[in-house]
Amino acid sequence: MILLFPGRHQLLTNFQFQYIERLLDRTNANPVTDINGNIVKTDAIEAIVFAVTSANHSNTRRNPLPFYLRALAIQEFSEKLNIPTYIYGIDDVGNLSSFASYTIKRIRHESEGMLDITPANTFVICSTPVLDMYQALGFTILPAELVDKASWKHSTPLPWDIVEKIAADDAWDTNPAINEYIHASSFNIWKKYKLASKVQLLFKDRMISEDGDITGTRDYNTYVRQMDTIAELKYTETAPYIRSGRIGDIGCAVGSWIKLACQDERLRESDFYGIEVARHLFDICQQRKHNGEFRNPFVFFSQRNAVTGLVFDRESMNTIHTSSLTHEIESYGSRQDLLAFIKNRYDELTHGGVWVNRDVVGPVNKDQxxxxxxxxxxxxxxxxxxxxxxxxxxxxxxxxxxxxxxxxxxxxxxxxxxxxxxxxxxxxxxxxxxxxxxxxxxxxxxxxxxxxxxxxxxxxETFTFWSIDDWKAELEKVGFVTAPESQAYTNTWIVDxxxxxxxxxxxxxxxxxxxxxxxxxxxxxxxxxx
Structure with missing residues (x-):
């Protein structure tokens, strides 16, 4: 028999380890019951399969850890179980009613047919509503923490409950209410890679959804086409002001501006850093890089939110470019978020550096x-x-x-x-x-x-909250000097x-x-x- 353990596995608990140990107890001294209360014979278990869902997601509130860190924790977790363990990443495919079938097929594909999971040879460990999908396929469900399916009552905190506790506690590593539950494998990974501070930042973010998007009502196919269509105009307008060296594009969308900058002979010795918070767009940037679309090999993309903190080291950047971004911060965040964003960009620039910001703007006499x-x-x-x-x-x-x-x-x-x-x-x-x-x-x-x-x-979204005079005044408050080339203008294409x-x-x-x-x-x- 096989144990299939599906889940996002952002964190592993002591309960999970002890529960699996009971399942592997060949003496059956502590019998385990399934979701229906029937005693399950587990003396023939030969392997555990961890299906790590949302494996293609990271750096969001719902999935803060990348797949490789989750896999490292699972590997350490499994070493003391003395049974073959397999770890497979299952990409997020949206709200799919047949996700259990998809998971099983992915495992069979990734294992090249070695693991053909069926109700006859597999028990499923699950304590969340996902179990309904596996039960509908005929699998025996081992409920782990779940004690009452009608009320979804659990006997002990779930892993995500512990993640939320860490997100709310700067001293998480010394908190007994956390240390009592978190397994040493996860504790070591979270501590070593300083994951708590990252998760705390993600949970404090008011602008970004739990899946890492600013808005859930945007058609990204349309949005991407629009970004590519106007990329050349954006680059032509901003190119004269770019300073070579370390060049960052915050809110880089699908990387179109960076792609054009890589073709600029003046910038051939520069390094480019694209920052994009929206998961859909970040994934496209990565794919374009894999496709070899950027002439300069020194192009790096990160999925980060530039509002909540610095995305580059202090005084490290020669040029920071933003386009059609600052109005979204005012729209989806707050005025305080926008002011923090301005200060962060000042702190990231080296002396002599420049922030080139292209965006919509309001008229000076907006109240008329x-x-x-x-x-x-x-x-x-x-x-x-x-x-x-x-x-x-x-x-x-x-x-x-x-x-x-x-x-x-x-x-x-x-x-x-x-x-x-x-x-x-x-x-x-x-x-x-x-x-x-x-x-x-x-x-x-x-x-x-x-x-x-x-x-x-x-x-x-709001476009007209500040005029260019308002912008200049706020920039100067943090120490910026606005170059005389700065201007507001009327887009003649829009007019015509x-x-x-x-x-x-x-x-x-x-x-x-x-x-x-x-x-x-x-x-x-x-x-x-x-």
């Missing part, structure tokens, strides 16, 4: 009340509040709406989860209707109205392709309407550490 005239003939403006189950259905509906109808939907959805209320009024002047609102809110709508594929995600014929802005003075130019949309900031 304006009149916005919207096209009503380019679609419908009925059922603007209709709800949909899928992102795709919502996008199809939004694409049918007129510019006016889309604004009505925008006014309802924009940052509603953050408690923001977009205040506007409909005014009739000389027989024509206008939307009266702040210039800031008008800019938010104009910048976002065509992002229908990722509407729900975009509705969390998304605004003309759709949106017009006016101010009312002395009973007359005066047309306004389209406001700034983007900025490039060159912040030097002198």
């Amino acid at each position: 009340r304006v009149l916005m005239q919207l096209n009503r003939e380019d679609g419908i403006h009925t059922e603007v509040d209709k709800t949909f189950v899928s992102r795709e259905e919502l996008a199809q509906h939004l694409n049918k709406l007129s510019t006016y109808g889309r604004f009505l939907r925008f006014a309802k959805d924009f940052r509603k989860h953050e408690g923001y209320i977009l205040r506007y009024a409909i005014k009739s002047i000389n027989g024509k209707e206008y939307i009266e609102l702040s210039l800031s809110d008008a800019c938010e709508f104009m910048s976002r109205k065509d992002y229908t594929d990722n509407w729900e995600s975009e509705m969390h 392709n998304r605004l003309k014929g759709k949106v017009a802005l006016y101010i009312e003075e002395s009973g007359k309407l005066e047309a306004l130019s389209y406001p700034v949309t983007n900025m490039i900031l060159i912040a030097e550490k002198r």
Whole structure:
């Protein structure tokens, strides 16, 4: 018989070791019962298989440890059991109802047919709801810590309970409530590789989900296409300000900017460091590196969050580049997070280093009340509040709406989860209707109205919270000097392709309407550490 022990195995416990020892007791002096209370004969157990799930995930709250560290702990854990042990990594494949079958097939494939796991030759150790999938396949379930399936009551803390205790305790290694449960194999790995501080940082992070993403409503296929499409524009705008040496791209998405920088002859002796927090995008960066897409071999990617701390050593970087990132910190985090991000970048730059930040920006006079005239003939403006189950259905509906109808939907959805209320009024002047609102809110709508594929995600984001003058003032507070080339500008492509014929802005003075130019949309900031 085989023991199959599936789980993320971020940590191993003394209970697990003692439980397996009981299962391997050839005398059956301490009989073990299955999930149904039946005594199980375990004297014929010949091997243990650890199926380490989410093996392709790491550096997230749900899966802080990479697979290799989990495997090292399991190997040390198993040495004293005196029975053959096999360890196989099982990649995360989402919420799959047949995940048990997938796991079994992966083990058979990875073992090249050596381990053909079936209900006839295998017991499954499991104390979480995952056991239902194995039980449905006919496997005998050994419940370990689980004492009551109806209430999911356990006799002792589960491994993840211990992980959460470590995440909340700086002195975890001397805490009796932790040391009583954690097995020496895991204690040694966590201590040696200083994993507790990493996990504590991950658990304190308010911006990132437990699986390592900023938002759960983004279509990454669309997002990746957008990043690759505008990569050349981003690089052309920022290239004149890059200083050779150690070059970091924070929020590197799929590595497109670094790929172009590697082709720049001026930077042939430089090292490149890509930082990306979103797991989907980090995985693509790694794959592109494996594919040999970067001309410079000295390209390194890390999945880290640059908000919660430094991602480079102090005073080590010659250039730090960010693009379309800082507004996400304000949107999904807080103002304090953004201020911390600015300070962290200053601390990472060497003297003479430069932070090149390309992003959206608000107008200087963002509180000014304006009149916005919207096209009503380019679609419908009925059922603007209709709800949909899928992102795709919502996008199809939004694409049918007129510019006016889309604004009505925008006014309802924009940052509603953050408690923001977009205040506007409909005014009739000389027989024509206008939307009266702040210039800031008008800019938010104009910048976002065509992002229908990722509407729900975009509705969390704010673009106009700071003008370029606000940015310069905050940079100077931490010691940066903003180079004169720093500027805010209006993206002419957006004007020509998304605004003309759709949106017009006016101010009312002395009973007359005066047309306004389209406001700034983007900025490039060159912040030097002198």
